[in-house]
Amino acid sequence: MGAFELEHLKQFTLTRVLNDDTVFKSISLLGKLPSSNPDSEPVQSIVSLQKTAFDPNNASSIIPTISKIQLTEVNDIYAWMLGWIRSADGTYLDADVKISVISPATDVHIRKYSSQKHAMISETPKLYEKVTKPFIDAFPKSRTQWVQNILDHITETEDILFEDPSPIHGFVLLPDMKWDRKSLGSLYLLAIARSALIRSLRDLRKEHVPMLERIRQEATRVASEKWGVPKGGLRFYIHYQPSYYQFHVHIVSVEYSGFQGMSVGQAHLLEDAISLLELDDGGPTGIFERMTLTYILGEQHGLYTPMVDAGAEI
Known part of the structure:
Protein backbone atom coordinates (compact mmCIF):
# COMPACT_ATOMS: atom_id res chain seq x y z
CA MET A 1 0.00 0.00 0.00
CA ARG A 111 -18.15 -10.37 5.47
CA LYS A 112 -16.27 -9.61 8.68
CA TYR A 113 -17.20 -5.91 8.64
CA SER A 114 -20.81 -6.39 7.49
CA SER A 115 -23.77 -6.27 9.84
CA GLN A 116 -24.85 -9.83 10.58
CA LYS A 117 -26.83 -12.05 12.87
CA HIS A 118 -24.99 -14.12 15.46
CA ALA A 119 -25.50 -17.45 17.19
CA MET A 120 -23.95 -19.28 20.13
CA ILE A 121 -22.07 -22.36 18.93
CA SER A 122 -21.09 -25.27 21.19
CA GLU A 123 -17.97 -26.69 19.60
CA THR A 124 -17.25 -30.18 20.91
CA PRO A 125 -13.82 -31.80 20.47
CA LYS A 126 -15.36 -33.88 17.68
CA LEU A 127 -16.63 -30.77 15.87
CA TYR A 128 -13.25 -29.15 16.30
CA GLU A 129 -11.52 -32.07 14.57
CA LYS A 130 -14.17 -32.39 11.86
CA VAL A 131 -14.90 -28.73 11.06
CA THR A 132 -12.71 -26.16 12.81
CA LYS A 133 -9.26 -27.72 12.46
CA PRO A 134 -9.59 -28.21 8.67
CA PHE A 135 -10.80 -24.58 8.44
CA ILE A 136 -7.73 -23.38 10.36
CA ASP A 137 -5.40 -25.61 8.30
CA ALA A 138 -6.77 -23.99 5.13
CA PHE A 139 -6.50 -20.44 6.49
CA PRO A 140 -4.57 -18.46 3.82
CA LYS A 141 -1.09 -17.33 4.88
CA SER A 142 -1.78 -14.03 3.17
CA ARG A 143 -4.32 -13.24 5.89
CA THR A 144 -1.52 -13.21 8.49
CA GLN A 145 1.19 -11.57 6.39
CA TRP A 146 0.84 -8.43 8.50
CA VAL A 147 1.61 -10.52 11.61
CA GLN A 148 4.68 -12.03 9.97
CA ASN A 149 5.80 -8.53 9.00
CA ILE A 150 5.85 -7.62 12.70
CA LEU A 151 7.66 -10.79 13.77
CA ASP A 152 10.24 -10.31 10.99
CA HIS A 153 10.80 -6.63 11.91
CA ILE A 154 9.55 -5.44 8.51
CA THR A 155 6.87 -3.14 9.91
CA GLU A 156 5.99 -1.63 13.31
CA THR A 157 9.53 -2.35 14.56
CA GLU A 158 9.76 0.96 16.41
CA ASP A 159 6.50 0.12 18.22
CA ILE A 160 7.75 -3.11 19.81
CA LEU A 161 7.72 -2.68 23.59
CA PHE A 162 9.23 -6.05 24.51
CA GLU A 163 10.46 -9.06 22.59
CA ASP A 164 11.41 -12.62 23.50
CA PRO A 165 13.21 -14.03 20.42
CA SER A 166 12.71 -17.71 21.30
CA PRO A 167 11.12 -19.44 18.26
CA ILE A 168 9.24 -21.81 20.57
CA HIS A 169 8.09 -19.75 23.56
CA GLY A 170 8.91 -16.23 22.36
CA PHE A 171 6.53 -13.35 21.67
CA VAL A 172 6.44 -9.66 20.81
CA LEU A 173 4.53 -7.01 22.75
CA LEU A 174 3.33 -3.83 21.04
CA PRO A 175 0.42 -1.37 21.01
CA ASP A 176 -2.67 -2.52 19.16
CA MET A 177 -3.69 -0.28 16.28
CA LYS A 178 -7.12 0.16 17.84
CA TRP A 179 -5.49 2.37 20.48
CA ASP A 180 -5.00 6.08 19.75
CA ARG A 181 -1.79 6.05 21.86
CA LYS A 182 -3.15 8.91 23.97
CA SER A 183 -6.07 7.90 26.15
CA LEU A 184 -4.92 5.61 28.97
CA GLY A 185 -8.55 4.63 29.58
CA SER A 186 -8.53 2.84 26.21
CA LEU A 187 -4.97 1.48 26.45
CA TYR A 188 -4.72 -1.58 24.19
CA LEU A 189 -1.64 -3.79 23.76
CA LEU A 190 -1.13 -7.03 21.87
CA ALA A 191 1.22 -9.95 22.58
CA ILE A 192 1.83 -12.20 19.56
CA ALA A 193 3.45 -15.62 19.95
CA ARG A 194 6.34 -16.44 17.62
CA SER A 195 5.52 -20.12 17.21
CA ALA A 196 3.27 -20.83 14.23
CA LEU A 197 2.32 -24.12 15.93
CA ILE A 198 0.20 -22.27 18.50
CA ARG A 199 -2.72 -21.08 16.42
CA SER A 200 -5.55 -20.78 18.89
CA LEU A 201 -6.69 -21.47 22.44
CA ARG A 202 -7.11 -25.14 21.44
CA ASP A 203 -3.35 -25.51 20.87
CA LEU A 204 -2.27 -24.38 24.34
CA ARG A 205 -0.51 -27.01 26.45
CA LYS A 206 0.84 -27.11 29.99
CA GLU A 207 4.31 -26.40 28.57
CA HIS A 208 3.08 -22.98 27.43
CA VAL A 209 2.31 -21.75 30.96
CA PRO A 210 5.73 -20.05 31.37
CA MET A 211 5.19 -18.14 28.12
CA LEU A 212 1.72 -17.01 29.18
CA GLU A 213 2.98 -15.96 32.61
CA ARG A 214 5.81 -13.99 31.04
CA ILE A 215 3.36 -12.20 28.72
CA ARG A 216 1.42 -11.13 31.79
CA GLN A 217 4.59 -10.18 33.67
CA GLU A 218 6.20 -8.13 30.90
CA ALA A 219 2.99 -6.36 29.84
CA THR A 220 2.35 -5.41 33.46
CA ARG A 221 5.91 -4.11 33.82
CA VAL A 222 5.86 -2.12 30.56
CA ALA A 223 2.44 -0.59 31.27
CA SER A 224 3.61 0.45 34.73
CA GLU A 225 6.95 1.89 33.65
CA LYS A 226 5.74 3.59 30.48
CA TRP A 227 2.25 4.77 31.40
CA GLY A 228 1.99 4.42 35.19
CA VAL A 229 -0.69 1.71 35.05
CA PRO A 230 -1.09 0.30 38.58
CA LYS A 231 -1.05 -3.37 39.51
CA GLY A 232 -4.40 -4.90 38.56
CA GLY A 233 -4.98 -2.18 35.97
CA LEU A 234 -4.86 -4.50 32.96
CA ARG A 235 -7.26 -7.09 31.57
CA PHE A 236 -5.67 -10.01 29.64
CA TYR A 237 -7.82 -12.17 27.39
CA ILE A 238 -7.71 -14.62 24.49
CA HIS A 239 -10.28 -14.76 21.69
CA TYR A 240 -11.92 -17.96 20.52
CA GLN A 241 -12.63 -17.93 17.67
CA PRO A 242 -9.84 -15.43 16.94
CA SER A 243 -9.84 -13.24 13.83
CA TYR A 244 -6.51 -14.74 12.75
CA TYR A 245 -4.76 -17.98 13.66
CA GLN A 246 -1.41 -16.93 15.12
CA PHE A 247 -1.81 -17.14 18.90
CA HIS A 248 -2.08 -13.73 20.54
CA VAL A 249 -3.22 -12.18 23.81
CA HIS A 250 -5.23 -8.96 24.03
CA ILE A 251 -4.22 -6.60 26.85
CA VAL A 252 -6.44 -3.63 27.68
CA SER A 253 -7.01 -1.18 30.49
CA VAL A 254 -9.59 -2.38 32.99
CA GLU A 255 -11.32 0.95 32.35
CA TYR A 256 -11.82 0.07 28.68
CA SER A 257 -15.42 -1.07 28.24
CA GLY A 258 -16.17 -0.01 24.66
CA PHE A 259 -14.87 -3.03 22.75
CA GLN A 260 -17.26 -5.79 21.70
CA GLY A 261 -14.42 -8.34 21.63
CA MET A 262 -14.35 -8.44 25.44
CA SER A 263 -17.81 -10.07 25.56
CA VAL A 264 -18.48 -13.43 27.16
CA GLY A 265 -18.66 -15.94 24.33
CA GLN A 266 -15.46 -14.75 22.70
CA ALA A 267 -13.02 -13.55 25.36
CA HIS A 268 -11.30 -16.00 27.75
CA LEU A 269 -9.33 -14.47 30.61
CA LEU A 270 -5.63 -15.28 30.46
CA GLU A 271 -5.54 -16.05 34.18
CA ASP A 272 -8.31 -18.65 33.75
CA ALA A 273 -6.45 -20.24 30.85
CA ILE A 274 -3.26 -20.48 32.93
CA SER A 275 -5.17 -22.04 35.85
CA LEU A 276 -6.76 -24.68 33.61
CA LEU A 277 -3.42 -25.54 32.01
CA GLU A 278 -1.82 -25.92 35.46
CA LEU A 279 -4.55 -28.42 36.35
CA ASP A 280 -3.94 -30.42 33.16
CA ASP A 281 -2.44 -33.90 33.48
CA GLY A 282 0.12 -33.18 30.76
CA GLY A 283 -1.19 -35.99 28.51
CA PRO A 284 -0.91 -36.18 24.71
CA THR A 285 -3.94 -33.92 24.24
CA GLY A 286 -4.28 -30.59 26.01
CA ILE A 287 -7.17 -29.65 28.24
CA PHE A 288 -8.48 -27.10 25.74
CA GLU A 289 -8.45 -29.74 23.02
CA ARG A 290 -10.65 -31.95 25.21
CA MET A 291 -13.14 -29.25 26.19
CA THR A 292 -16.39 -28.17 24.58
CA LEU A 293 -16.01 -24.46 23.88
CA THR A 294 -19.08 -22.28 23.42
CA TYR A 295 -18.71 -19.03 21.53
CA ILE A 296 -20.48 -16.42 19.41
CA LEU A 297 -20.26 -16.89 15.65
CA GLY A 298 -21.57 -14.49 13.02
CA GLU A 299 -23.46 -15.91 10.05
CA GLN A 300 -20.87 -14.35 7.71
CA HIS A 301 -17.99 -16.22 9.36
CA GLY A 302 -16.45 -18.95 7.25
CA LEU A 303 -17.14 -21.51 10.00
CA TYR A 304 -20.84 -20.75 10.37
CA THR A 305 -22.30 -22.79 7.50
CA PRO A 306 -19.95 -25.79 7.99
CA MET A 307 -20.88 -25.82 11.68
CA VAL A 308 -24.60 -25.77 10.91
CA ASP A 309 -24.20 -28.46 8.26
CA ALA A 310 -22.28 -30.62 10.73
CA GLY A 311 -25.10 -30.39 13.24
CA ALA A 312 -23.47 -28.07 15.75
CA GLU A 313 -25.63 -27.24 18.76
CA ILE A 314 -26.88 -23.67 18.37
Whole structure:
Protein backbone atom coordinates (compact mmCIF):
# COMPACT_ATOMS: atom_id res chain seq x y z
CA MET A 1 0.00 0.00 0.00
CA GLY A 2 1.40 3.37 -0.95
CA ALA A 3 1.70 6.47 1.18
CA PHE A 4 -1.59 7.84 2.43
CA GLU A 5 -2.51 11.48 2.10
CA LEU A 6 -5.81 13.27 2.58
CA GLU A 7 -6.31 13.72 -1.17
CA HIS A 8 -5.89 9.98 -1.68
CA LEU A 9 -8.47 9.22 0.99
CA LYS A 10 -10.90 11.75 -0.49
CA GLN A 11 -10.91 9.80 -3.76
CA PHE A 12 -12.76 6.98 -1.99
CA THR A 13 -15.99 6.16 -3.83
CA LEU A 14 -18.72 4.54 -1.77
CA THR A 15 -20.30 1.27 -2.86
CA ARG A 16 -22.34 0.57 0.25
CA VAL A 17 -22.42 0.87 4.04
CA LEU A 18 -21.24 -2.39 5.62
CA ASN A 19 -22.09 -1.56 9.21
CA ASP A 20 -23.24 1.44 11.23
CA ASP A 21 -22.67 0.98 14.96
CA THR A 22 -24.39 3.73 16.92
CA VAL A 23 -23.22 2.35 20.28
CA PHE A 24 -19.53 2.51 19.40
CA LYS A 25 -19.99 5.53 17.09
CA SER A 26 -18.35 3.77 14.17
CA ILE A 27 -19.18 3.09 10.55
CA SER A 28 -17.62 0.71 8.01
CA LEU A 29 -17.82 1.63 4.35
CA LEU A 30 -17.15 -0.51 1.26
CA GLY A 31 -15.91 1.27 -1.83
CA LYS A 32 -12.88 1.84 -4.01
CA LEU A 33 -9.58 3.68 -3.64
CA PRO A 34 -6.97 4.39 -6.31
CA SER A 35 -4.44 1.60 -6.71
CA SER A 36 -0.80 2.19 -5.76
CA ASN A 37 -0.14 1.32 -9.42
CA PRO A 38 -1.28 4.36 -11.46
CA ASP A 39 -1.96 2.09 -14.46
CA SER A 40 -4.37 -0.13 -12.52
CA GLU A 41 -8.06 0.25 -11.85
CA PRO A 42 -9.26 1.42 -8.40
CA VAL A 43 -9.19 -1.41 -5.86
CA GLN A 44 -11.97 -2.59 -3.56
CA SER A 45 -11.38 -1.11 -0.12
CA ILE A 46 -12.94 -0.81 3.32
CA VAL A 47 -12.73 2.42 5.28
CA SER A 48 -13.78 2.30 8.93
CA LEU A 49 -14.30 5.44 10.96
CA GLN A 50 -14.73 5.64 14.71
CA LYS A 51 -15.26 8.79 16.69
CA THR A 52 -12.83 9.49 19.49
CA ALA A 53 -13.91 11.38 22.59
CA PHE A 54 -14.61 15.05 21.97
CA ASP A 55 -13.32 17.76 24.28
CA PRO A 56 -16.54 19.41 25.52
CA ASN A 57 -14.69 22.73 25.83
CA ASN A 58 -14.15 22.74 22.06
CA ALA A 59 -17.49 21.23 21.04
CA SER A 60 -18.94 24.48 19.69
CA SER A 61 -16.05 24.95 17.23
CA ILE A 62 -16.04 21.48 15.66
CA ILE A 63 -17.40 21.07 12.13
CA PRO A 64 -18.01 17.68 10.50
CA THR A 65 -15.22 17.82 7.92
CA ILE A 66 -11.93 15.94 8.07
CA SER A 67 -9.30 18.38 6.88
CA LYS A 68 -6.06 16.72 8.03
CA ILE A 69 -4.84 13.18 8.57
CA GLN A 70 -1.76 11.72 10.23
CA LEU A 71 -0.71 8.23 9.19
CA THR A 72 -0.12 5.97 12.17
CA GLU A 73 1.03 2.78 10.48
CA VAL A 74 0.87 0.79 7.24
CA ASN A 75 1.28 -2.98 7.37
CA ASP A 76 0.53 -5.08 4.28
CA ILE A 77 -3.04 -4.21 3.21
CA TYR A 78 -3.88 -2.40 6.46
CA ALA A 79 -3.41 1.27 7.28
CA TRP A 80 -4.34 3.29 10.36
CA MET A 81 -4.47 7.03 10.76
CA LEU A 82 -5.83 9.85 12.86
CA GLY A 83 -8.11 12.50 11.41
CA TRP A 84 -8.68 16.10 12.41
CA ILE A 85 -11.73 18.32 12.06
CA ARG A 86 -10.88 21.97 11.52
CA SER A 87 -12.32 24.36 14.10
CA ALA A 88 -14.13 27.55 13.16
CA ASP A 89 -11.01 29.70 13.71
CA GLY A 90 -8.86 27.50 11.45
CA THR A 91 -6.86 25.79 14.19
CA TYR A 92 -6.53 22.04 14.63
CA LEU A 93 -7.84 20.35 17.76
CA ASP A 94 -6.79 16.94 19.04
CA ALA A 95 -7.53 14.19 16.53
CA ASP A 96 -11.19 13.31 16.88
CA VAL A 97 -11.56 10.36 14.53
CA LYS A 98 -9.61 7.13 14.15
CA ILE A 99 -9.49 5.82 10.59
CA SER A 100 -8.52 2.35 9.45
CA VAL A 101 -8.23 1.25 5.83
CA ILE A 102 -8.04 -2.21 4.25
CA SER A 103 -6.99 -1.95 0.62
CA PRO A 104 -7.44 -4.13 -1.32
CA ALA A 105 -10.23 -5.74 0.72
CA THR A 106 -11.20 -9.37 0.12
CA ASP A 107 -14.66 -10.91 0.35
CA VAL A 108 -13.61 -12.28 3.75
CA HIS A 109 -12.97 -8.73 4.99
CA ILE A 110 -16.33 -7.58 3.63
CA ARG A 111 -18.15 -10.37 5.47
CA LYS A 112 -16.27 -9.61 8.68
CA TYR A 113 -17.20 -5.91 8.64
CA SER A 114 -20.81 -6.39 7.49
CA SER A 115 -23.77 -6.27 9.84
CA GLN A 116 -24.85 -9.83 10.58
CA LYS A 117 -26.83 -12.05 12.87
CA HIS A 118 -24.99 -14.12 15.46
CA ALA A 119 -25.50 -17.45 17.19
CA MET A 120 -23.95 -19.28 20.13
CA ILE A 121 -22.07 -22.36 18.93
CA SER A 122 -21.09 -25.27 21.19
CA GLU A 123 -17.97 -26.69 19.60
CA THR A 124 -17.25 -30.18 20.91
CA PRO A 125 -13.82 -31.80 20.47
CA LYS A 126 -15.36 -33.88 17.68
CA LEU A 127 -16.63 -30.77 15.87
CA TYR A 128 -13.25 -29.15 16.30
CA GLU A 129 -11.52 -32.07 14.57
CA LYS A 130 -14.17 -32.39 11.86
CA VAL A 131 -14.90 -28.73 11.06
CA THR A 132 -12.71 -26.16 12.81
CA LYS A 133 -9.26 -27.72 12.46
CA PRO A 134 -9.59 -28.21 8.67
CA PHE A 135 -10.80 -24.58 8.44
CA ILE A 136 -7.73 -23.38 10.36
CA ASP A 137 -5.40 -25.61 8.30
CA ALA A 138 -6.77 -23.99 5.13
CA PHE A 139 -6.50 -20.44 6.49
CA PRO A 140 -4.57 -18.46 3.82
CA LYS A 141 -1.09 -17.33 4.88
CA SER A 142 -1.78 -14.03 3.17
CA ARG A 143 -4.32 -13.24 5.89
CA THR A 144 -1.52 -13.21 8.49
CA GLN A 145 1.19 -11.57 6.39
CA TRP A 146 0.84 -8.43 8.50
CA VAL A 147 1.61 -10.52 11.61
CA GLN A 148 4.68 -12.03 9.97
CA ASN A 149 5.80 -8.53 9.00
CA ILE A 150 5.85 -7.62 12.70
CA LEU A 151 7.66 -10.79 13.77
CA ASP A 152 10.24 -10.31 10.99
CA HIS A 153 10.80 -6.63 11.91
CA ILE A 154 9.55 -5.44 8.51
CA THR A 155 6.87 -3.14 9.91
CA GLU A 156 5.99 -1.63 13.31
CA THR A 157 9.53 -2.35 14.56
CA GLU A 158 9.76 0.96 16.41
CA ASP A 159 6.50 0.12 18.22
CA ILE A 160 7.75 -3.11 19.81
CA LEU A 161 7.72 -2.68 23.59
CA PHE A 162 9.23 -6.05 24.51
CA GLU A 163 10.46 -9.06 22.59
CA ASP A 164 11.41 -12.62 23.50
CA PRO A 165 13.21 -14.03 20.42
CA SER A 166 12.71 -17.71 21.30
CA PRO A 167 11.12 -19.44 18.26
CA ILE A 168 9.24 -21.81 20.57
CA HIS A 169 8.09 -19.75 23.56
CA GLY A 170 8.91 -16.23 22.36
CA PHE A 171 6.53 -13.35 21.67
CA VAL A 172 6.44 -9.66 20.81
CA LEU A 173 4.53 -7.01 22.75
CA LEU A 174 3.33 -3.83 21.04
CA PRO A 175 0.42 -1.37 21.01
CA ASP A 176 -2.67 -2.52 19.16
CA MET A 177 -3.69 -0.28 16.28
CA LYS A 178 -7.12 0.16 17.84
CA TRP A 179 -5.49 2.37 20.48
CA ASP A 180 -5.00 6.08 19.75
CA ARG A 181 -1.79 6.05 21.86
CA LYS A 182 -3.15 8.91 23.97
CA SER A 183 -6.07 7.90 26.15
CA LEU A 184 -4.92 5.61 28.97
CA GLY A 185 -8.55 4.63 29.58
CA SER A 186 -8.53 2.84 26.21
CA LEU A 187 -4.97 1.48 26.45
CA TYR A 188 -4.72 -1.58 24.19
CA LEU A 189 -1.64 -3.79 23.76
CA LEU A 190 -1.13 -7.03 21.87
CA ALA A 191 1.22 -9.95 22.58
CA ILE A 192 1.83 -12.20 19.56
CA ALA A 193 3.45 -15.62 19.95
CA ARG A 194 6.34 -16.44 17.62
CA SER A 195 5.52 -20.12 17.21
CA ALA A 196 3.27 -20.83 14.23
CA LEU A 197 2.32 -24.12 15.93
CA ILE A 198 0.20 -22.27 18.50
CA ARG A 199 -2.72 -21.08 16.42
CA SER A 200 -5.55 -20.78 18.89
CA LEU A 201 -6.69 -21.47 22.44
CA ARG A 202 -7.11 -25.14 21.44
CA ASP A 203 -3.35 -25.51 20.87
CA LEU A 204 -2.27 -24.38 24.34
CA ARG A 205 -0.51 -27.01 26.45
CA LYS A 206 0.84 -27.11 29.99
CA GLU A 207 4.31 -26.40 28.57
CA HIS A 208 3.08 -22.98 27.43
CA VAL A 209 2.31 -21.75 30.96
CA PRO A 210 5.73 -20.05 31.37
CA MET A 211 5.19 -18.14 28.12
CA LEU A 212 1.72 -17.01 29.18
CA GLU A 213 2.98 -15.96 32.61
CA ARG A 214 5.81 -13.99 31.04
CA ILE A 215 3.36 -12.20 28.72
CA ARG A 216 1.42 -11.13 31.79
CA GLN A 217 4.59 -10.18 33.67
CA GLU A 218 6.20 -8.13 30.90
CA ALA A 219 2.99 -6.36 29.84
CA THR A 220 2.35 -5.41 33.46
CA ARG A 221 5.91 -4.11 33.82
CA VAL A 222 5.86 -2.12 30.56
CA ALA A 223 2.44 -0.59 31.27
CA SER A 224 3.61 0.45 34.73
CA GLU A 225 6.95 1.89 33.65
CA LYS A 226 5.74 3.59 30.48
CA TRP A 227 2.25 4.77 31.40
CA GLY A 228 1.99 4.42 35.19
CA VAL A 229 -0.69 1.71 35.05
CA PRO A 230 -1.09 0.30 38.58
CA LYS A 231 -1.05 -3.37 39.51
CA GLY A 232 -4.40 -4.90 38.56
CA GLY A 233 -4.98 -2.18 35.97
CA LEU A 234 -4.86 -4.50 32.96
CA ARG A 235 -7.26 -7.09 31.57
CA PHE A 236 -5.67 -10.01 29.64
CA TYR A 237 -7.82 -12.17 27.39
CA ILE A 238 -7.71 -14.62 24.49
CA HIS A 239 -10.28 -14.76 21.69
CA TYR A 240 -11.92 -17.96 20.52
CA GLN A 241 -12.63 -17.93 17.67
CA PRO A 242 -9.84 -15.43 16.94
CA SER A 243 -9.84 -13.24 13.83
CA TYR A 244 -6.51 -14.74 12.75
CA TYR A 245 -4.76 -17.98 13.66
CA GLN A 246 -1.41 -16.93 15.12
CA PHE A 247 -1.81 -17.14 18.90
CA HIS A 248 -2.08 -13.73 20.54
CA VAL A 249 -3.22 -12.18 23.81
CA HIS A 250 -5.23 -8.96 24.03
CA ILE A 251 -4.22 -6.60 26.85
CA VAL A 252 -6.44 -3.63 27.68
CA SER A 253 -7.01 -1.18 30.49
CA VAL A 254 -9.59 -2.38 32.99
CA GLU A 255 -11.32 0.95 32.35
CA TYR A 256 -11.82 0.07 28.68
CA SER A 257 -15.42 -1.07 28.24
CA GLY A 258 -16.17 -0.01 24.66
CA PHE A 259 -14.87 -3.03 22.75
CA GLN A 260 -17.26 -5.79 21.70
CA GLY A 261 -14.42 -8.34 21.63
CA MET A 262 -14.35 -8.44 25.44
CA SER A 263 -17.81 -10.07 25.56
CA VAL A 264 -18.48 -13.43 27.16
CA GLY A 265 -18.66 -15.94 24.33
CA GLN A 266 -15.46 -14.75 22.70
CA ALA A 267 -13.02 -13.55 25.36
CA HIS A 268 -11.30 -16.00 27.75
CA LEU A 269 -9.33 -14.47 30.61
CA LEU A 270 -5.63 -15.28 30.46
CA GLU A 271 -5.54 -16.05 34.18
CA ASP A 272 -8.31 -18.65 33.75
CA ALA A 273 -6.45 -20.24 30.85
CA ILE A 274 -3.26 -20.48 32.93
CA SER A 275 -5.17 -22.04 35.85
CA LEU A 276 -6.76 -24.68 33.61
CA LEU A 277 -3.42 -25.54 32.01
CA GLU A 278 -1.82 -25.92 35.46
CA LEU A 279 -4.55 -28.42 36.35
CA ASP A 280 -3.94 -30.42 33.16
CA ASP A 281 -2.44 -33.90 33.48
CA GLY A 282 0.12 -33.18 30.76
CA GLY A 283 -1.19 -35.99 28.51
CA PRO A 284 -0.91 -36.18 24.71
CA THR A 285 -3.94 -33.92 24.24
CA GLY A 286 -4.28 -30.59 26.01
CA ILE A 287 -7.17 -29.65 28.24
CA PHE A 288 -8.48 -27.10 25.74
CA GLU A 289 -8.45 -29.74 23.02
CA ARG A 290 -10.65 -31.95 25.21
CA MET A 291 -13.14 -29.25 26.19
CA THR A 292 -16.39 -28.17 24.58
CA LEU A 293 -16.01 -24.46 23.88
CA THR A 294 -19.08 -22.28 23.42
CA TYR A 295 -18.71 -19.03 21.53
CA ILE A 296 -20.48 -16.42 19.41
CA LEU A 297 -20.26 -16.89 15.65
CA GLY A 298 -21.57 -14.49 13.02
CA GLU A 299 -23.46 -15.91 10.05
CA GLN A 300 -20.87 -14.35 7.71
CA HIS A 301 -17.99 -16.22 9.36
CA GLY A 302 -16.45 -18.95 7.25
CA LEU A 303 -17.14 -21.51 10.00
CA TYR A 304 -20.84 -20.75 10.37
CA THR A 305 -22.30 -22.79 7.50
CA PRO A 306 -19.95 -25.79 7.99
CA MET A 307 -20.88 -25.82 11.68
CA VAL A 308 -24.60 -25.77 10.91
CA ASP A 309 -24.20 -28.46 8.26
CA ALA A 310 -22.28 -30.62 10.73
CA GLY A 311 -25.10 -30.39 13.24
CA ALA A 312 -23.47 -28.07 15.75
CA GLU A 313 -25.63 -27.24 18.76
CA ILE A 314 -26.88 -23.67 18.37
